[in-house]
Amino acid sequence: MLNEKKEMPLMVRQSLDQTYDVIRKKSIKKKRTFNPQVIIAIAASACLVVGLGLSNDHVMASINKWLGFDDKGVEQAVNNGMLQEDHHSVTDQGVKIAINDHFSDENKLGLSFQLAFDHPSMLKHVENVSLDYRLKNGDGQYIEEFIPDTKPLKGKNRYTSFFDYQNPLIDEKSGMVQFNTLSDSSEGTIPKLKDAVIEIESINIFDNTGKLKKINGHWNLSLSNNKKAEEMIQYKIQNVSSAIQVLKARSTPTALNIVLSLKGIDKERDEKLPSDMVIVDEAGHEYRIKGLRSVSKNNETIISANFPISSYNQHKKLELMIKGIEKIHLIKQ
Structure with a gap:
């Protein structure tokens, strides 16, 4: 069964090394506030999931993932058919990662991941799971790069202003994790996604003491092209x-x-x-x-x-x- 968990916002422009420290402290204290430098962020949205078990795909698919971000605009978009199903998966290093669905327009971008570990024991005493990834559009430009600052950026432009994620839903028995992210472009400059690919480089696993275990690999997930016209x-x-x-x-x-x-x-x-x-x-x-x-x-x-x-x-x-x-x-x- 899942324990109650809450999500906190993370700044894309804050280095991921600092982000790891945030996650470590959150795994231990459950709450943390921080002082942003360039982007002013307020009021972390709450995701409360109590007593839900993620024993199979059907249960995971039944969760209304995007309600947890407490964003009425996103909820309206999803309810009106903006959610694009993907169902593309890749297995590496004993972990299968799937992109279940996503949505995007010039203002916001949402991604929903599902992880399945061959050895569920890897999730024992785990409090948090996150991903290091880059989102590359079909024209070769990188839309988003959520990676540690020990790695070089591949893109020339930054389109997202800040990054919000829900603490993952973790089932130790089945070895499954649900991880959802929401990115925001304060200037409304997210390009239209076409033939985009998510390049996942690492899985970050934090135990209840904040200790990090990193699994490096290659999971390249293709996003389906959005067929629904955006209403502006x-x-x-x-x-x-x-x-x-x-x-x-x-x-x-x-x-x-x-x-x-x-x-x-x-x-x-x-x-x-x-x-x-x-x-x-x-x-x-x-x-x-x-x-x-x-x-x-x-x-x-x-x-x-x-x-x-x-x-x-x-x-x-x-x-x-x-x-x-x-x-x-x-x-x-």
């Missing part, structure tokens, strides 16, 4: 603002991507933005961000973030409020 909605500002300039407001199936320009450079103001920014829809529902990216230059601050508002919601009018600054209205084009 553009928004424009209705009222002219002297303090806020909207550079981009576009929703995709997974999120509403907002890029703003704020006058001046104010570190104290920017640190409060994750909690001070909120969008309210026509029905009065509030939407908040989990993280944002802030870049200051030429006496202005560029803020980019994803709100959990799906294009499938078909909102005609939204109200963006920043505490202490201003309120603006966004209308569907």
